Amino acid sequence: MRSAASVRTRVERRRFLGIGTASAAAVALGTGLFSATASAEPADKKRDYPFTLGVASGDPTEDGFVLWTRLAPDPLAADGKGGMPDRPITVEYQVALDSRFRRIVHRGSAEASPELGHSVHPEITGLASGREYYYRFRAMGDVSPIGTTRTAPPASSMAGSLSFAFASCQKWDQGHYTAYEHMAQEDLDLVLHLGDYIYEYPIEGDLRGSVPDHLLVETTQLKHYRVRYALYKSDVHLQNAHARFPWLVVPDDHEVDNNWADEISQDDDPSAEFLQRRADAFQAYYENMPLRRSSMPVGPDMGLHRRISYGRLADFTMLDTRQYRDDQACSGRLEDDCDARFDRNRSILGERQRKWLLDGFSGSPARWQILGNQSPMTQTDNTPGEGASVWMDPWDGYAADRERVLDAAVQRDVRNLVVVTGDRHQNYAVDLKADYRDEKAPTVATEFVGTSISTNGDGEDLGEQGRRFLEANPHFAFVNEQRGYVRCTVSPEEWRTDFRVVPYVTQQGAPVSTRASFTVADGTPGVVQRP
Structure with missing residues (x-):
């Protein structure tokens, strides 16, 4: 697909241009909860630039947000330490009202410790609600890129509008992150990333010759995961999208292992072995994400x-559909007949998380309830005709949990429930029903599934599988199989979704366009296509 020389050029282009073992003190200092002390020594100013992975913010509240950076002058170092010394480093940060930092409203310092991969997660509070802020870091004699972020509106207010994008599935070796280049130019309040930020597989294809040998193995240890995040985060477009908006993030499976379920790996590894791998994967995820x-x-x-409120207009409820689930039913793959998927004792959420979700339905005053979800909640029958041929990993394999959640939304008078979902590498606009075995079941909610950023390469407008979905699933209004992201604009009266797609990702410079737009009216579940 590319010559070795062009592949190496691509790797250079993607480099930045523009916890389980951590001590309590390291955690507290890394969040900026306390000021770093003299024990956090300044580093040698002659070292290379430490902010190669960029900056980010996330989880906004009405008076603050969490900031993030990770020091890594040699981000792809095989030991996963990013070229950093085995000692803590002081990282200073500033938050301002202007890009020249003449009106600084908050400043502090955090300790970047080796126990947390020299990452910091300062949590900022006491700011004005509903406004934009600028932030930057200083460490090792250098200043980071400048990021912009926003606080949420006041909890008691009804915001006139909310604009956000969601994305998922960004396999580095299958395409450029052109979608992020375009996303960074949007006027958004925040971004949701719904999983598969990295892939655990060895780097594959033509790009194998362009990366160090230690990236040619599957990620199973902390050092592997750290280097894999560094590779992915070296992309300038991903960094710019992080620096431009606050993000709400949640992993799916590939941040750990394909199709994992609680303590069970894809290959049924011994439980203790897999739990150690999961601990390493989670630590690396925390180290590389703007998380509290x-x-x-x-x-x-x-x-x-967790739940993030955007005033009385919307609640974002980020789900975890991996950590508490039962093992996949039957073979765990595509099945024509699997009665176990209807077993009410099986759950994709776990009992405690499901109760937390449903209690949130009862207690929230928000006009729109938005579920950040990892894999399709809707039924995705793969074969037209009688019966249903479905995959066991998404909610189809846990049909009783889907029914409980959607029934509860109706019983608890949720005014508008909209699910936004990643995973599938396809765009869908669908009506959600509690029981897809009943042809007369009413539409009770709406789901928008977003395609991948790069996974599976260029894609196409509508392939054979997409046509099967439209024929087999009458609740589907739209299927598209290109790469891109989804932009949502929400007001008290209406929700609008625009599927933003690029025609190719195996080359740089693809334009972006809106492939289709759908609306959901306040109080009326289900999608309506717009010109």
């Missing part, structure tokens, strides 16, 4: 499901 201290992993466990 509440999401800090403890061994193989990580607090990922």
